[in-house]
Amino acid sequence: MPESKKRRKVADKEREYAKRAQNPEEDLKKQSPSWWAPLMVGLAIVGLIVVVTAYVTNGAFPIPGLPNGNINLFIGIGLMLIGFLMTMGWK
Structure with missing residues (x-):
């Protein structure tokens, strides 16, 4: 069964937040x-x-x-x- 666009978008955001938590130095570079x-x-x-x-x-x-x-x-x-x-x- 195909995922809805909304669920896919939420899953992408969760992956992005997890990636940020693993590498906080990148956030400091963006400041x-x-x-x-x-x-x-x-x-x-x-x-x-x-x-x-x-x-x-x-x-x-x-x-x-x-x-x-x-x-x-x-x-x-x-x-x-x-x-x-x-x-x-x-x-």
Whole structure:
């Protein structure tokens, strides 16, 4: 009698869990480096600080002398975006 797809899927998952229990070093290799999370959070916070500073100073700071005041906003949003995109690679 053929096995159902669901039973086969459950049996495959059980084999995978048993394999992981036998070789925990592989799980450690799949983890992100220890600097990943602090960098990710740091970029998001620095980006937020840049955006708030640019709004409060009407685009004159944190980087003075840029031709357009909105460039400071783009820099801050870019930093936050990089931090957010890093969350997808965090394990």
